[in-house]
Amino acid sequence: MTTPENEGRKDTPDTMVGTVPGDGPVLPDAKRNPSIATRERRDTAYTPSGETPYLVVQDLTVQFPTADGLVSAVNGLSYAVPLGRTLAIVGESGSGKSVSSMAVMGLHDRKRTKISGSIQLGGDEIVGMPENELMKVRGDAVAMVFQDPQSSLHPLYTVGNQISEAYRVHHKVSKDVAKKRALEMLDLVGIPNPIRRFKQYPHEFSGGMRQRAMIAMGLVNDPKLVIADEPTTALDVTVQAQILDLLNNLQKEFGSAIVLITHDLGVVAEMADDVLVMYAGRCVEYGTAEDVLARPRMPYTWGLLESIPTVSAASEKLRPIKGLPPSLLSLPGGCSFNPRCPYTDRVKGERCTTDLPELLPVDGAGAHTSRCHLHDKASIYEAEVAPRLG
Numbered sequence: 449m450t451t452p453e454n455e456g457r458k459d460t461p462d463t464m465v466g467t468v469p470g471d472g473p474v475l476p477d478a479k480r481n482p483s484i485a486t487r488e489r490r491d492t493a494y495t496p497s498g499e500t501p502y503l504v505v506q507d508l509t510v511q512f513p514t515a516d517g518l519v520s521a522v523n524g525l526s527y528a529v530p531l532g533r534t535l536a537i538v539g540e541s542g543s544g545k546s547v548s549s550m551a552v553m554g555l556h557d558r559k560r561t562k563i564s565g566s567i568q569l570g571g572d573e574i575v576g577m578p579e580n581e582l583m584k585v586r587g588d589a590v591a592m593v594f595q596d597p598q599s600s601l602h603p604l605y606t607v608g609n610q611i612s613e614a615y616r617v618h619h620k621v622s623k624d625v626a627k628k629r630a631l632e633m634l635d636l637v638g639i640p641n642p643i644r645r646f647k648q649y650p651h652e653f654s655g656g657m658r659q660r661a662m663i664a665m666g667l668v669n670d671p672k673l674v675i676a677d678e679p680t681t682a683l684d685v686t687v688q689a690q691i692l693d694l695l696n697n698l699q700k701e702f703g704s705a706i707v708l709i710t711h712d713l714g715v716v717a718e719m720a721d722d723v724l725v726m727y728a729g730r731c732v733e734y735g736t737a738e739d740v741l742a743r744p745r746m747p748y749t750w751g752l753l754e755s756i757p758t759v760s761a762a763s764e765k766l767r768p769i770k771g772l773p774p775s776l777l778s779l780p781g782g783c784s785f786n787p788r789c790p791y792t793d794r795v796k797g798e799r800c801t802t803d804l805p806e807l808l809p810v811d812g813a814g815a816h817t818s819r820c821h822l823h824d825k826a827s828i829y830e831a832e833v834a835p836r837l838g
């Protein structure tokens with residue numbers, strides 16, 4: 449598709465290589481989303497671990513028509529998450545993390561958003577699903593935990609009331625049964641004295657308690673997928689650790705798939721099974737957490753890793769990525785990262801500024817993929833980047 453942003457650029461859809469053992473490749477249901485059938489596709493449902501996915505996002509593009517032009521907030525994004533596994537989506541502000549996840553929840557205003565590609569949840573296609581069906585999916589199969597629980601909890605209803613109503617929306621039960629369930633959830637997320645807390649309003653809870661209450665509300669219907677968008681950013685470090693532990697434990701209890709959106713690579717290392725790095729609306733690196741964190745193969749990921757404090761690297765050694773992410777209305781030609789990339793002179797000719805790199809397996813095969821023209825990514829990383837990371 450030609451837009452004001454990509455005009456004149458060689459643009460290729462993400463190429464996700466890999467299959468799901470046992471079931472074979474899970475292809476999108478072309479009947480539900482005919483636009484998929486007409487495109488030549490090489491991508492298949494794919495998880496770095498090879499497990500059968502519950503959530504399958506394929507070639508997702510989300511665009512907002514604005515007075516200044518078409519904003520392509522997400523471009524050709526593909527990933528998949530099995531039950532019981534956590535995918536972390538990382539990237540700087542504005543890279544499309546929230547917009548892509550809101551598409552999974554079907555939360556975009558249909559009139560103001562152009563969405564293409566496929567999002568399958570347990571085999572059901574979300575893209576184009578009627579609103580009444582989507583409402584059933586939200587809160588039932590999928591729950592979202594936001595950064596700011598204040599914006600999701602209604603200030604005029606008690607916390608207990610909101611959790612029990614969230615349960616009653618999806619279950620035909622009496623108020624008493626729903627209350628019992630809400631009390632169980634408050635207890636499960638570690639809120640002391642649930643009976644007293646049930647009757648309180650959100651402003652009577654501390655920030656950490658509100659976040660727990662929101663998690664209780666999100667999980668009250670045993671969702672198979674939890675999307676946690678910066679769930680701990682507003683909290684102090686101790687409470688952050690408690691909330692992350694809680695998510696981890698709940699995942700063990702419910703066996704849910706988790707998509708965790710975060711800026712914090714420390715949180716990624718702690719929580720994620722798989723990692724997807726986004727830059728300017730595209731996936732630039734994807735693989736298991738071990739591959740992406742210990743053997744990253746993309747200069748942007750190197751930049752992210754070099755710009756965070758670690759136990760071994762003193763803060764004076766930190767090297768922030770120079771410059772700012774590009775405007776989505778006027779992306780640079782070729783690789784979107786090229787104006788900020790210190791390695792462009794290692795690529796022959798002008799490819800970094802003329803050709804958009806495809807997302808390809810880093811070793812010519814396998815589940816770890818990255819989007820970069822460099823030929824010798826592994827040796828550059830080992831010789832130059834890894835020593836700086838300490």
Ligand SMILES: Nc1ncnc2c1ncn2[C@@H]1O[C@H](COP(=O)(O)OP(=O)(O)OP(=O)(O)O)[C@@H](O)[C@H]1O
Pocket residue numbers: 512514519521539540541542543544545546547548776
């Ligand atoms: N409704 C909208 N209309 C136009 N542009 C939008 C709209 N919603 C989001 N965007 C743009 O889409 C881009 C991606 O936004 P998104 O919220 O996904 O970023 P993010 O990666 O979640 O960033 P952060 O880490 O700051 O939360 C941003 O440039 C944002 O300005």
Ligand code: SF4
Pocket residue numbers: 746747748783784785786787789790791792795800805819820821822
């Ligand atoms: S393709 Fe070029 S600009 Fe992009 S990350 Fe690789 S070396 Fe840097």
Ligand SMILES: [Mg+2]
Pocket residue numbers: 545546547677
């Ligand atoms: Mg966001």
